Amino acid sequence: MEHPQQLLHHWFLQQRKSGIELLRRLVQEASTQGNEATAQALIIEKCRQLQLELDIWEPNYDELKHHPYFVASRSDFVNSPNVVAVWKGTGGGRSLILNSHIDVVPEGDPNQWKAEPYSGIVKDGKVYGRGASDMKGGTVSLLLAIEAIQSLGIRLKGDVIFQSVIEEESGGTGTLAAILRGYRADGAIIPEPTNMKIFPKQQGSLWFRLTVQGKSAHGGTRYEGVSALEKAWVVFESVRQLEAERNTRIHDPLYQNIPIPIPINIGTVNGGTWPSSVPDCVILEGRMGIAPNETVEHAKQEMEETICTLNERDKWFRAHPVQLEWFGAQWLPSSIDDTHPLMNAMMDVYRRVKGEDPIIEASPWGTDGGLLTQVGAIPTIVFGPGTTAVAHYPNEYIEIDRMFDVAEMIALLILDWCEIAQAGRRKL
Numbered sequence: 001m002e003h004p005q006q007l008l009h010h011w012f013l014q015q016r017k018s019g020i021e022l023l024r025r026l027v028q029e030a031s032t033q034g035n036e037a038t039a040q041a042l043i044i045e046k047c048r049q050l051q052l053e054l055d056i057w058e059p060n061y062d063e064l065k066h067h068p069y070f071v072a073s074r075s076d077f078v079n080s081p082n083v084v085a086v087w088k089g090t091g092g093g094r095s096l097i098l099n100s101h102i103d104v105v106p107e108g109d110p111n112q113w114k115a116e117p118y119s120g121i122v123k124d125g126k127v128y129g130r131g132a133s134d135m136k137g138g139t140v141s142l143l144l145a146i147e148a149i150q151s152l153g154i155r156l157k158g159d160v161i162f163q164s165v166i167e168e169e170s171g172g173t174g175t176l177a178a179i180l181r182g183y184r185a186d187g188a189i190i191p192e193p194t195n196m197k198i199f200p201k202q203q204g205s206l207w208f209r210l211t212v213q214g215k216s217a218h219g220g221t222r223y224e225g226v227s228a229l230e231k232a233w234v235v236f237e238s239v240r241q242l243e244a245e246r247n248t249r250i251h252d253p254l255y256q257n258i259p260i261p262i263p264i265n266i267g268t269v270n271g272g273t274w275p276s277s278v279p280d281c282v283i284l285e286g287r288m289g290i291a292p293n294e295t296v297e298h299a300k301q302e303m304e305e306t307i308c309t310l311n312e313r314d315k316w317f318r319a320h321p322v323q324l325e326w327f328g329a330q331w332l333p334s335s336i337d338d339t340h341p342l343m344n345a346m347m348d349v350y351r352r353v354k355g356e357d358p359i360i361e362a363s364p365w366g367t368d369g370g371l372l373t374q375v376g377a378i379p380t381i382v383f384g385p386g387t388t389a390v391a392h393y394p395n396e397y398i399e400i401d402r403m404f405d406v407a408e409m410i411a412l413l414i415l416d417w418c419e420i421a422q423a424g425r426r427k428l
Helices: 004-014 016-027 037-049 132-151 173-180 219-224 228-248 296-313 315-319 341-354 369-374 400-418
Strands: 053-057 082-087 096-101 126-128 160-165 188-190 198-202 204-213 264-271 281-290 323-331 360-363 380-382 397-399 420-422
Touching: 004 016, 004 132, 004 400, 016 037, 016 126, 016 132, 016 400, 037 053, 037 082, 037 132, 037 160, 082 173, 096 132, 096 173, 096 400, 126 132, 132 160, 132 397, 132 400, 160 173, 173 369, 188 369, 198 341, 204 228, 204 296, 228 264, 228 281, 228 296, 281 296, 296 315, 296 323, 341 380, 341 400, 369 380, 397 400
Parallel strands: 096 160, 096 188, 188 380, 198 360
Antiparallel strands: 053 082, 082 160, 126 397, 198 380, 204 281, 204 323, 264 281
């Protein structure tokens, strides 16, 4: 029998058309929040073709709502099924979770798209459409990896657990539900759009809301009032100072190419009721980054102490304190050692496929990897074919060659990590 890598590479060359078509069909299903069922139906169909053991369920809000790391923007998940498909091994090998999310962010203004947002059009070696990069291209890489190994008639010792989850874009309900349902493994890969960089570490994040009070007055006598907008600027400066202080502590070489490793971003500013009135209330909403080895609780404490100090120091705020709320989405940070066996295996297969060393960095954004590592105690790497530069943007796309490169790497990783129990005959 030829070396498995050569056989796999040949198989992927032969299967380009079917792989592209699977991605196109997935992209053409607009699987925004609450609309995931039709895209999941395609995943289920493919998993049945691969004869995987299927587990399909809608997460139960009442069962999840008391978990400290559960966040969601809705109270039911009807027609939003989770899908887990298991390829059982013969025993004795390490198991691997292949975790992907089926939900996509809304397409935004369709006029900013050159083609229909869910077209799945193929052009210049790319597939276009919302979700192509984040992360349906990565999902197809995972499924192709499993199919390629099966095509060789190979049996594995360890289990392969494929997951297509909901709600990643809103904080991870689907992955949390899968962990609490009992799915564990010796390692996990998430093919988010990393631009084919390997992320052993990722920051987490929290959403916060700051309410700043002022005193209304007529604009012609604004000096009789207190502008909440001007006071909000004082709050903004304090938050920026906190951001600077937190980032001076980051000395991880994996962040050397990232200007602000753990940013604090003010994303919305709302206030005022009339152009000729002094605004009496301004609300700031933002996102706070959390370092890979930091706890959510510590990050919250630092923000709370900053606002408390500001309220004590400023005369106006002593009488009208700034209110801090934590709301909405939350992503846990994640970290594994860069010498972990899963990292070594991932870097090795990258070199074998690409003939060069991979780029190792820390992720500038959060994923479900935080839940897998912190709640599931599963060592997790984020590595995928898409690129963040086009994720969540108009005219999102993925390069087809990269999707197949990652599929080949994941297939080789599965063979190395889960171990071959029985080498079959070539079935190309």
